[in-house]
Amino acid sequence: MIDYLIVGSGLAGIAFTENALQNHKSIAVFDNHSQNSSSIAGGLYNPVILKRFSEVWKSQEQIDLVNHFYANLEVKLKNKFDYKIPIFRKFYSVEEQNNWFVASDKPNLAPFLATKINYNRYNGIHSPFGFGKVMQSGYVDTASLLKEYQKYLIKNNLFNAETFEYDQLIIQSDSIIYKGNEYKNVIFAEGFGVHDNPFFSQLPLDGTKGELLIIKAPSLDLDVIIKSSVFILPLGNDLFKVGATYNWEDKSATPTEQGKQELITNLKSMLTIDFEIIEHLAGVRPTVKDRRPMVGTHPKYKNLHVLNGLGTRGVMLAPAMAKVLFEHIEHKIPLEKEIDIKRFKKINWD
Numbered sequence: 001m002i003d004y005l006i007v008g009s010g011l012a013g014i015a016f017t018e019n020a021l022q023n024h025k026s027i028a029v030f031d032n033h034s035q036n037s038s039s040i041a042g043g044l045y046n047p048v049i050l051k052r053f054s055e056v057w058k059s060q061e062q063i064d065l066v067n068h069f070y071a072n073l074e075v076k077l078k079n080k081f082d083y084k085i086p087i088f089r090k091f092y093s094v095e096e097q098n099n100w101f102v103a104s105d106k107p108n109l110a111p112f113l114a115t116k117i118n119y120n121r122y123n124g125i126h127s128p129f130g131f132g133k134v135m136q137s138g139y140v141d142t143a144s145l146l147k148e149y150q151k152y153l154i155k156n157n158l159f160n161a162e163t164f165e166y167d168q169l170i171i172q173s174d175s176i177i178y179k180g181n182e183y184k185n186v187i188f189a190e191g192f193g194v195h196d197n198p199f200f201s202q203l204p205l206d207g208t209k210g211e212l213l214i215i216k217a218p219s220l221d222l223d224v225i226i227k228s229s230v231f232i233l234p235l236g237n238d239l240f241k242v243g244a245t246y247n248w249e250d251k252s253a254t255p256t257e258q259g260k261q262e263l264i265t266n267l268k269s270m271l272t273i274d275f276e277i278i279e280h281l282a283g284v285r286p287t288v289k290d291r292r293p294m295v296g297t298h299p300k301y302k303n304l305h306v307l308n309g310l311g312t313r314g315v316m317l318a319p320a321m322a323k324v325l326f327e328h329i330e331h332k333i334p335l336e337k338e339i340d341i342k343r344f345k346k347i348n349w350d
């Protein structure tokens with residue numbers, strides 16, 4: 001009997017797989033590359049909501065896990081994924097500067113917000129009111145992490161590049177049979193793809209489409225991530241990732257002219273130099289209206305579990321949510337109400 005069948009190898013699936021492997025569990029992973037949110041993501045992790053200067057839910061706890069989780073993966077896969085560079089929030093007024101000072105004085109935000117205004121001059125960016133520096137921030141090169149992790153799974157015979165067929169699942173009292181193999185548990189980590197999952201499609205996963213650009217700007221000289229109406233993330237070799245848009249209507253992962261124009265307009269309002277568009281990407285974030293992850297066990301089938309709803313913050317949330325789900329399954333540690341799918345009381349699970 002195999003301990004875990006894991007559907008999805010995006011950030012959620014990888015984080016759960018790692019928890020299982022580190023605890024010496026046997027696993028099999030299925031992924032059909034139908035969703036691309038994790039691979040195209042900006043990959044930023046940022047403990048502060050920079051619109052309102054407020055703390056992200058459980059930020060310090062999550063950041064501590066981020067440091068540990070991605071560092072372990074770097075060692076395991078002999079590759080660099082986690083780039084610890086500060087995010088610089090561009091200010092537009094003296095009032096914004098003042099709000100920043102007030103926020104940086106609060107005990108929960110003080111570890112993340114530098115108290116000094118930064119007047120660094122970056123060629124190509126006009127910022128007379130300077131920048132606020134966010135500490136303990138950075139980005140994960142998610143595309144390369146996903147690629148390397150898949151290689152590792154393939155090498156160890158743990159990966160199935162297949163569509164998981166829900167109707168092939170045979171649910172028994174203490175185990176699951178799928179295509180002739182017996183598993184103790186199934187973890188569904190399909191991102192927006194959960195809509196095709198008959199066991200969990202009732203969950204209120206909205207989905208928010210996002211688009212990004214990769215630009216080339218040889219005269220832009222940045223060693224930090226700039227956050228304004230969009231973020232600009234230096235990738236090296238004069239390339240920068242720029243994003244992202246938020247579209248609540250369109251649920252396709254196709255890049256659109258409208259998304260591109262929105263990004264270009266925002267970018268032009270920030271940059272005083274020319275740039276060339278190299279790539280245009282789009283994906284659907286697995287967002288939930290109450291902005292909390294969706295974690296838990298199926299109310300009727302105790303061996304079916306879900307790890308989803310990582311929304312706009314998969315990089316920070318995946319390690320923490322995978323850990324609590326694993327501990328919930330293995331050690332019966334109750335899930336917090338805010339993340340448990342039981343909070344959706346109106347769902348009819350029959």
Ligand SMILES: Cc1cc2nc3c(=O)[nH]c(=O)nc-3n(C[C@H](O)[C@H](O)[C@H](O)COP(=O)(O)OP(=O)(O)OC[C@H]3O[C@@H](n4cnc5c(N)ncnc54)[C@H](O)[C@@H]3O)c2cc1C
Pocket residue numbers: 007008009010011012013030031032033034035036037038039040041042043044045162163164165189190191192193194196209210211212243244245282283284285286307308309310311312313314315316
């Ligand atoms: C434009 C954009 C920018 C973003 N920027 C950031 C950012 O800067 N920082 C951040 O933290 N987050 C960011 N996000 C959000 C982040 O990408 C998500 O929170 C995260 O990737 C969700 O991971 P996931 O594993 O739950 O889902 P996904 O990445 O969607 O992974 C689900 C996986 O399941 C597989 N799958 C689905 N159904 C099946 C099936 N039936 N059979 C087999 N396989 C299946 C899919 O192929 C996929 O690989 C961004 C998202 C977008 C779209």
